[in-house]
Amino acid sequence: MIDENKQTHNAIIHMTSDEQACYATLCETNTQWAKAFEQYLMQGRDLVTARLIASIYRENLVEGYTHSHFIDHIQVPTSPIQHVDVLTIHFKQTSQVLCAPVKGHHAFNRIDVAGPFYWQQADHYERVMHPNDVLDVIIAEDNNYQGSAAEQFRDDLNNSACYMALAVSYQQMTYHNSTDTLLTTIEHQNDSYLASEQAVVEGHPLHPGAKLRKGMSPTETIAYSSEYGHAIPLRFVLIRRDHVRTQQLDKSFDTILFETFEGLQDACQTVLNTYQLAPADYHLMVVHPWQYTHILTTDYEAELAQQIMIPVDYTYDYYAGLSFRTLMPSFPDVSPHIKLSTNVHITGEIRTLSEQTTHNGPLITQILQDITAKDTWFAHVPTHAVAELAGVHFFSPTDTADVQERRSEQLGTLLRHNIYHNLDETDLPLIPSSLIVRMPQQGTSLIVELVNRYAQQQPEIEQHTAIQQWFSRYAGALIDYVMPLLIKYGIALEAHLQNTIAVFDKQDGLLKRMYIRDFEGLRIDTAQLNQMGYDTVHFHEKSRVLTNSQKSVFNKAFYATVQNHLGELVVALSDHYKIDGLEADLWYIVREQIQALFNTFRNSDMDPQRLQDIETIFFNPVIDYKCVTTMRLLDEAHAYTYIKVDNPLATNK
Structure with a gap:
């Protein structure tokens, strides 16, 4: 490992355990990418740090908005930041001052900052090396954040910064000699829509957990994340009908799959014949290959042993969208998009698929279609809802309530209309x-x-x-x-x-x-x-x-x-x-x-x-704004936290 001799502004970069694992994987598989990963490691960290600093300001986290100022650092002789507009946040409890170059001020108290970032003490400036350096100060400022949620967030920032660097380095390595614009690049692809999803390498523009991939190895991240463009082999399982719940818009779930995937019905019949079981007693489900490998054989071992659940010897290549667990074919294949469950921690939560999602999707589709068909207002509106065609989730009648919910959410499939039909x-x-x-x-x-x-x-x-x-x-x-x-x-x-x-x-x-x-x-x-x-x-x-x-x-x-x-x-x-x-x-x-x-x-x-x-x-002068970072520190995935910010739609403007 050569992480000890890389420096930035006289500061040594020490790789985190996530970064070391990622770097080691690249050294074994792609040495050019490994060098690019080293080169863009600080850029990846800075992109995550930028989201965290912007959150401190926008959410007034630990009074970061209240105690902030903007300074022209060109007028500061000792400053390494040669920038006219620099945000300085003064942390009162720890007496720390954080300096962040500003790219722009926008509505809703939105501020865009870009690294490198610095800690200032009198005339001395020290480079911020990692987003967790900033998190440490947040936690020290307010003991309400000294808990398990904050420690989990620390791990999240480690992971997010690592995979941000991986994504950025891949993009730089792939396109560093290209003179094409993004529009030209996308238009040259057979599937412009899929190409546009794969182009969003930095993920969520505001969330500090933008590239979080907790639960996956670097190899799996590269195999399954959209920005790397790899084909993902969908897996299929048969589940006894008394262990599933289904919902549909028009056609049944199984009918759609059999019409979509050539040879799937024959593969199902072959495996059922092996066990001398009747097709009418089983229902199909699509499973993400990560979930198939890591979850199926551990959490559903009994069902596999009893032929309640039977893997089908059949795969079909799809591609990940930006949403990671939503997969799609590549045009001209216009098969349905498929939303799947994965026990992987992404952005702010583990991305399993709730029972309500697979059940309600077709019902909500039906309501929206009825509204837009009957309400004349929508006749000339060029916008439509994408139909959710059918859903299924695992449901064991013998599970206790808490086990039932967890196991149901770990195995679910939702089929969505492919808009290329339109x-x-x-x-x-x-x-x-x-x-x-x-x-x-x-x-x-x-x-x-x-x-x-x-x-x-x-x-x-x-x-x-x-x-x-x-x-x-x-x-x-x-x-x-x-x-x-x-x-x-x-x-x-x-x-x-x-x-x-x-x-x-x-x-x-x-x-x-x-x-x-x-x-x-x-x-x-x-x-x-x-x-x-x-x-x-x-x-x-x-x-x-x-x-x-x-x-x-x-x-x-x-x-x-x-x-x-x-x-x-x-x-x-x-x-x-x-x-x-x-x-x-x-x-x-x-x-x-x-x-x-x-x-x-x-x-x-x-x-x-x-x-x-x-x-x-x-049109009120102030409006609620969701505090994505505060919610993570307080472990509020579903109970949203808001702060009041100036509203650009206010009628007095």
Whole structure:
């Protein structure tokens, strides 16, 4: 191991155990990549540290916002940071001062920072070597964070920084000689949508656990993560029908699989004949190969021994999306996308698949399809929900309650419609997470490339206007679908960057259509949906999606759609174009589009008090913002923590 002699600003880099394991694996398999991993190790760490520092400021974690200042470090003779705008956070209990160069200030108290970062003591500056150096100070500042959740978060940051470096080094190594832009690279692929998912190598733009892969070895991370582009062999098992629960939209789960995967039905018949068992007594399930290897033979050993569960000698290659546990074929294969369970800790939680997800998906699909078919408002909205076709999860009738839930969530499968069925050769489908991504040697993100393509097609209008027109089309498609579902029906879709598919016109770069997917994290105001004529009695008895809290429903829609989705695009556009007032102009477009909805619904037969309540929240001077880092430190995966921040949609702006 040669980690002892690598230095940065006179500071020695000591590899963590995760980094050592990763480096050792690369040395055995790809020495070029091993060198790149060393080279970009600090960049990977800094990217995670940046997310953590931004969270301290935005969430006012340990009063980091309250005790912060912005200083022109060019005017500080001893500073190694030659930067005009530097955030300094003063930690009162430990007397530490953290210095972070600022890339931009944005709505919702959003601040973007970029490494290297430094600790300052008088005229002395010491490089921040790892995100856990910052976490140590957070914990020392407030003893409320001195617990098991914080220690787990420490492990998470170790793991996340390691795999961020792995992803960044792979991208740099792969594309360092490429002169193609990201848009050109994606358009040259047979499957532009899959390519766009694989392009998001840095993961969640705000979460410190963006590249977390706890539970997997470096070899498995490379094999199964989307950015490395490897084919993943789906595994299949037969489970006795008294040990599964299923749900479907139209066709049954097994029918869809047998129609999709050639030879699968014959493979099932062969294994059943071996044991002299009847096909009618068994049900199929798809299993992620990681889950198949690590979980099936340990947690379901008894079921395997008794032929309650029978592996099928059949595999089929799919590819991981950004969501990791959602896998898809490569076009021109238009088979369903498949969401699977994996006992791997990713971002903020272990990504198993809840019973409610496989059960409720087809039911929610049916409701959304009925609403958009009958409600004339949606007739001209170019946005649709991606149908969840069928789901299944393991269910042992003899398990105790706590064991039953764990084992059910470890084995589940959800089939989702493939939107390539709805596209033609003029369409360019992209995951919006990729819009804020660029190639390593390029300074232009994908969203800017699309806007510039549109501007080139409209030479008679100025750039500022072209940006606004492009953004207005995009924002309108999202708002006109998500907000009426919230306002009229009490359905808050989780329409963030990762849960959306944006389809652009290849020629002019403008949005044509939008698809919103994944109903696991949405929220439904049960009383409002029931009042609109939709029954929820058939939803899963453990459904977290159903709630009587209007606030949680409003927060879900606003955070995912406005703060996360549109907010990230506003940041990317305003950061690049540097046009005075551009960010305010883009938020004005969002405000006007949402306000227009309220004006329309005010003239309908909707409850005026409900309209007033929602409008007051949406346009209030301050708004709730989800505290992703505070939630991790307090171990609140589902009980969300919020802080009040300035609202760019406020009507007094």
